[in-house]
Amino acid sequence: MNVPLESAVEQNVHKGLSKAKLAKRIFFIILGAVLMGVGIEEFLVPNKILDGGIVGISIILSHLSGWKLGWFIFVLNIPFFYIGYKQIGKTFALSTILGIAVLSATTLLLHDVPVFTEDLLLATVFGGIVLGIGVGMVIRYGGSLDGTEILAILVNKKLPFSVGEIIMFFNIFIFGTAGFVFGWNRAMYSILAYFIAFKTIDVVIRGLDESKSAWIISEKHQVVGEAILARLGRGVTYLNGEGAYTGDDKKVIFCVITRLEEAKLKAIVEEIDPNAFLAVADIAEVRGGRFKKKAIH
16 A cells, blocks of 8 residues: 655654643753752762763862862763764754753752761762762653763764773773872772662663563463463463474464563463473563553452
């Protein structure tokens, strides 16, 4: 069936966000940027603990020059606004500009506010958590608070390293520099804070109730599939497969479950077919279909 050109063009035109969704995005980007600013100015910087990326460089330059941190964060990220606009898109660039502007303003406003704690361990842990929640919130709603990721994406196209490896190399350089500027004790606390923030970002982006995909190969596929439908309330899809070694036809059961349902799924499969093959993997996001959170029966 041929689709008229006009209809095809209309279907592929980018539709803007509704006012409610746009307001939600702006709200959470601002909130995330404020939280990151609190984590930096009220926990990390007063205790000479660094973050990674452009913010880490800004903290070092602010310490050496005596200028306020917020100005360095904004100025050093300016080139990445342009790069993000060209390479990723207008929406991402505008979201990033908003986040960086709010982050810079927050650090400037909080510069003279008394620090929450001078205990290095507490500052490291809670600073990392608050910072991670803020960054994760901004990323989840389509923005960025640091140009390092954009730089890594561009460099990745020309070098045989992944984006994650490039960011890691960049941060090793920053934390190494921090060792000479603030002392190696502070550098190690900085690495700990970065690790805590990194893990917190992952939780915020994925959510606490993350989804998982399950692949099951069983001679009793029909019984297993019906049990998953009846006892977990999850839809299943039967896929046709072929064993590479035996050449036998196989039925593969595919379904999507929540993290809390994983143990129940394993119990169902083990009960019906102890010899079944079962593989479970994390899924970053699930959309469409009939996937909804349901009670475990």
